[in-house]
Amino acid sequence: MTRMGFFTDTSVCIGCKACEVACKEWNAIPDDGFDLLGTSLDNTGELGASTWRHVAFIEQPSRPVVDLGMPSLARLPDGSISPASASVAPVDAEHTGERADFRWLMESDVCKHCTHAACLDVCPTGSLFRTEFGTVVVQDDICNGCGYCVPACPFGVIDRREGEPATVKNAGIAQKCTLCYDRLGEGLEPACATACPTQSIQYGDVDELRERAQKRVDALHADGVHDARLYGESTHDGIGGLGAFFLLLDEPEVYGMPPDPVACTSLAPEMWKAAGIAALGLLAGAVAAFSGSRR
Amino acid sequence: MTVPGHQELRVAEAPMKRGGGLRRKSKVAGGKRRDEHQMVPDATFTSYYGRPVVKASPWKADIPAYLFMGGVAGGSSLLAAGADLTDRPELCRVARVGALMALVGSLGALVHDLGRPSRFMHMLRVFKPTSPMSVGTWLVSAYAPFAGLAVASELMPTWLRRTRLGGLIDATATPAGVVAAVIAPTVAAYTAVLLSDTATPTWHDARGQLPTVFVGSAASAAGGLGMLGPVREAGPARRMAVGGALVELVAAHRMEHAMGLTGEPLSEGTAGRLMQASRALTVAGTVGTLVLGRRRTGAAASGLALLAGSALLRFGIFEAGQASARDPRFTIVPQRERLDARARQEAATRDVLRG
Amino acid sequence: MAECHPVGFQWVMEAKARGAKIIHVDPRFTRTSAVADQHVPLRAGTDIAFLGGIINYVLTQGKDFREYVVAYTNAATLVSEDFVDTEDLGGLFSGYDPETGTYDTSSWAYEGLDPAPASGKREMDEQPGGGVERDETLQHPRSVYQVLTRHYARYTPDMVAEITGVPVAEFLAVCEAVTANSGRDRTTAFVYSVGWTHHSVGVQYIRSAAVLQLLLGNIGRPGGGILALRGHASIQGSTDIPTLFNILPGYLPMPKVGVHDTLAAYLASISSPGRKGFWANADAYSVSLLKSWWGDAATAENDFRFDHLPRLTGDHGTYQTVFDMNDGKVEGYFVIGQNPAVGSAHGKLQRLGLAKLKWLVVRDLQEIETATFWKDSPEIETGELVTEDIDTEVFLFPAANHTEKAGSFTQTQRMLQWRNKAVDPPGDARSELWFTYHLGRLIRERLAGSTDPKDLALTELTWDYPTEGKHDEPDGEAVLKEVNGYDADGLVSGYTSLKADGSTRCGCWIYSGVYADGVNQSNRRKPGQEQDWVAGEWGWAWPANRRTLYNRASADPDGKPWSERKAYVWWDETLADGAGRWTGYDVPDFELDKRPDYRPGPDDTGVAGLSGDDPFIMQADGKAWLYAPSGLLDGPMPAHYEPHESPVRNALYIQQANPTRQVFKREDNLSNPSAGEPGVQIFPYVFTTFRITEHHTTGAMSRWLPYLAELSPEMYCEVSPELAAERGLEHLGWATLTTARSAIEARVLVTERALPLRVGGRVVHQIGLPYHWAVGGGGALVEGDSANDLFGVTLDRNVHIQESKVSSCDIRPGRRPTGAALLAHVQGYRDRAQITTETGNQQSRPVERGEMA
Ligand SMILES: Nc1nc2c(c(=O)[nH]1)N[C@H]1C(S)=C(S)[C@@H](COP(=O)(O)OP(=O)(O)OC[C@H]3O[C@@H](n4cnc5c(=O)[nH]c(N)nc54)[C@H](O)[C@@H]3O)O[C@H]1N2
Ligand SMILES: Nc1nc2c(c(=O)[nH]1)N[C@H]1C(S)=C(S)[C@@H](COP(=O)(O)OP(=O)(O)OC[C@H]3O[C@@H](n4cnc5c(=O)[nH]c(N)nc54)[C@H](O)[C@@H]3O)O[C@H]1N2
Ligand code: SF4
Ligand code: SF4
Ligand code: SF4
């Protein structure tokens, strides 16, 4: 079976959040709290057990607040102004009427369905598994909520759902995007990709998507959008490539993603070696503690 | 699943300062803004509204307690076996019982920490070498029966001791204890891998030294526990305690300083306070052991200090990791440096090739 | 558009990918701006100045598509000598009556002839017919072209910048982009929605775009047009088959008392004898409608029961009705799929009005604020309403939602799309069709046998729809068939088959053909990839499945495409056995066999009166109107007026605001002072209201749903960092916004998307308020103050739409007072601003000598 995944082209994302909502609808995910976060139009914040798609909003760049040096309506004695008669004061163009280089980035984030998926590697129960589509999925009935996958994920994707199992669906177990495993099996596309109006989320064969992504980034470069870059498409990164990769318009960390992620488990041999040496050291130390001593 | 060929990606101990323009200095995206000139250079990184990149583990106090008790159990089984073989029944008894109690406690903590405790046994449906937790579970599963068997003879009521079964149990105690003792160091050491094999910056970056710190701490704690028994048989326990404590202190120091940025959480905030208290207790326990170790109360006080010091060390390291995960700086800055260093290297290579 | 029509916006993104340049003109930086090539922030309420500036640019730079303009518009037509422009009257057109605040529009007429407007006539005055005079050189000083040029002469880039706050360079960039992308080979489309309509000069905003697009030759051609994005799913349908008081299905006017006493008088007013264009067939459309309603009871002898139609006695629009309610003149009220307590301007007025009703029927999906005003409205908190004292009996009916019933939606392209029922409605929830049908049935059962003449309109009604299922749900397709129309042989194939002799019936002439060939054409779903790019086999568009109106204009006067690239509909001599025929990708919006060189004889009237190069077939002169000699109540050409409440003086004219705007001088509808009036500094900030993708209108369909409510959980206001600094507002803190009507509170979002504008060397701060929140209602997951509580009621006279896109206010940090203290807080503002019922409500200012701008 070919590996299936996402190419998320953030350059055409309009931040409509249809993907977030479609994901919640399809997967019957509980709400994630009603909090105004003040982070642009993002009141979701981050991916988590009850948010498998998250649309990030970034307003750039910050401009310092300066006194505009002009009377505003509120500062005038009678408050009214008459544009035709007013003498045109020198105005700092940067701060009125024009917004040099201002941009509003939007990006729909999701589980990366890593080639080397640390979450899957560390899962002690085998709950996390690799499907026939090459995706990484939690089996709700196997997971015992050990929580190990949570700190293992280099992208902060997977999380354990809080709440009482009696009242909250799948409480106490790890939850994340399934890449709509239950839809793929039926020949459907993932709910989020289906809902996305602008094809910012493109679903398909990962190899084919990589080609498409490269073409897109080339086209953007040709159009003068030099900030465009791919993230996670390379099989040479610390993850061996992402099953869900991105076209970004700024550094990954701007969107809340790690600039150079590495699957922690790739360093496991080194860790086990150090632990082995330490264990032997302990054994030796114990022996030493008794040696040369009689009763 | 392991990934070959990624060793070159290890964190380079590059200088903190990084190139990069204003772009990166814009700090958190959106929202508030602050005067760029006020920012210290190493804080110039970008994040998404200051949100963490990786998730802190959902673990609570159960896990550091588990780490601690695992260490105590492991160290104690070694002590017990040694005592048994060198004919120190009092020490052997204390250590065996201590190992059992720690084992039971640690398993309790582990189960309690699960989101679905009733599914604890799901851990045993598979053996996954890539999962330190799976490996650990199997190690503990291998270790527990022997440790249990070893202690059974100590806990047998007198009537049972007189039966044939009692005799059998008695006879297996020593071999069982030896087997337990052989597995024990791995029980004490694997927990370091458990923490390091995550994306939690401080734990992950501690991977070189952490096992040493943990086994030192295990020895120190187990020795401290052994010192709670009669003083006359506790010589090896004292030696183990002092040796372990010294290893722990030195290794922890080296670890913290080798880590650079991601070592910072070890000396900051709650984690920093825990580590400081741990250090103080361990030093006090060590000095106490050396000076007052042969006196009953002195030994007990020193042993308790070492135990507490070891426990606080696990809590400290645990907290430091959690804190490092919650602050995006610890994820982003080292990765950025790594990328930049690689870019510099590539540029240099290009230059060389061109030249 | 990305915010409110994200699904439709995919085509904009696709166009962008194919090289289209997207320009977004909006006071606020929205999701649309984020992906646009250029965002042009302007001061709310100044688009006529902006568009007028582009018109001026086109005219002065000679950038108009001259052949198109001469052939297809009324540019060459001469205007009556009696017409006097705003330039000479300080911002008024000739014919203004300061007493009534209305125009006598007779002086606006063409020299000689007075054509009627395309959309039939509603309350608008009628004009007699005649013949027009034209000067195809466009040089005659009274040619429309010259009148227009003079009218916009002062809309210079500098003036545009002064008024709108758009810097000259940015404005010129738009002018260049639009003109460079128009002509034979290229077309530019304008897309608008309620940012252009919710104004006291809303209709003229659209007119401005029409004038500009006609000058550029962008109407009736592919990729051109002025696209109105609509609101609720079938809001287009609800104007075609209207829920409006002043029109009948298919834009036939509602008869007026005393004026339209007979069918003949009525028909004559739509299209006078001898008039040209398709409205000449209004008799067939009207009679077929009457036949559809009263069936066999409607005969030629009884004027086809024309007298069963009610007659208009004045304005019965929603706002007038609410004032009447407050005055105790309205007993009962049906609220179906609407939430006026939150969605209509001046929330307090709405809710106090509801409390004066005897009964109120609310049919909705949720227990909305309109249904619970009696127990939890803000006025209960302030003590203005006391539950025990309210006599209104409220009937709340659960409604079936769109997935729970079959029916059609008509969208912005006039396209009907049939929707099948997916699931049964829960519990007692029923469709509107069910409710209306059974209500009618029960009433008719009660009236059966009545001989009272006033009951005949009901008892004679054709009310015989087949029903199905355990709830006797009427068959929606049976209704659609009635809408399509029948003749003696069955379903008709289109409106050209309709007759005025009573032999045909048709529920809505423009929809005729939707059931052609006995097939529900609106239920066609042939995928786009399986047909040509016009995709005429998806759904069905009125009229006659045309996707682009007036598409004869896509070919030149000789019937050839203006360019290969923009070929759409053309005359093909080889067709029809050499007789020639119109053909193309779309259904030609023209008589198929009328040759381009056809010229009517002097006695030809109606459709035959139109030339072969008159594409605008609904117009009496076959031309598109740059200058509207009739049909509009506030001027033949758009002129910039300041909003009703504006702290900025009109830089162009002495006349500050639209002199014909409908004002309501009442104690319960006070206005903020505007520039030139005392107290204006008390309300120094401009604010606008808007929607976000996350919510729908009053929130009934979003604040009740967790997946939407969590995406934007609290009422907020968008302010710039500069305004935040000026007023001490803190990000995520609270702010209180106050107008002459009320005060509301909102969380503060300080964002650089909000940009202060320079207007005449001064800074204008604009505040953005989403209007999706309210307090009260049963079961909403999130609540907040309602932006509509800030507005008063002032309307555009043409269509009675409220000015809810721009107003003035004050903003202060902190939460608003509650209870009676809130009333005192507002009264304090009124006192300081010296507000009376006269404040802001002077429709016109007497022009003093020497004051001409
Ligand atoms: N998600 C969502 N979609 C919706 C709706 C919804 O509530 N939520 N509502 C539906 C309905 S009923 C409707 S009518 C449509 C409305 O669709 P839109 O008209 O797109 O909606 P608004 O956000 O009300 O107004 C659009 C923009 O007008 C701007 N604006 C305000 N004043 C002016 C002005 O003077 N000039 C200009 N150029 N712009 C101005 C505002 O800043 C705002 O960004 O959306 C429909 N679609
Ligand atoms: N300040 C300000 N005010 C505005 C606007 C603005 O931009 N600014 N926009 C204006 C515009 S364009 C509009 S359209 C109005 C909208 O204002 P309203 O129409 O008053 O508000 P909605 O919330 O859209 O009301 C629709 C109701 O219909 C219910 N409903 C949905 N489907 C069905 C159904 O099938 N049957 C029945 N019976 N009920 C159903 C919903 O639950 C909801 O309560 O607001 C207007 N008010
Ligand atoms: S992104 Fe995280 S949760 Fe998803 S597959 Fe990779 S490691 Fe697992
Ligand atoms: S929480 Fe569940 S999915 Fe995650 S590692 Fe543990 S058992 Fe596996
Ligand atoms: S693929 Fe499915 S589960 Fe994953 S984010 Fe999309 S909708 Fe949600």
Ligand code: SF4
């Ligand atoms: S649905 Fe598509 S366009 Fe909308 S937010 Fe998600 S990715 Fe962006």
Ligand code: SF4
């Ligand atoms: S809600 Fe319906 S009408 Fe509105 S954008 Fe979505 S699909 Fe289109």
Ligand SMILES: [Mo]
């Ligand atoms: Mo609307």
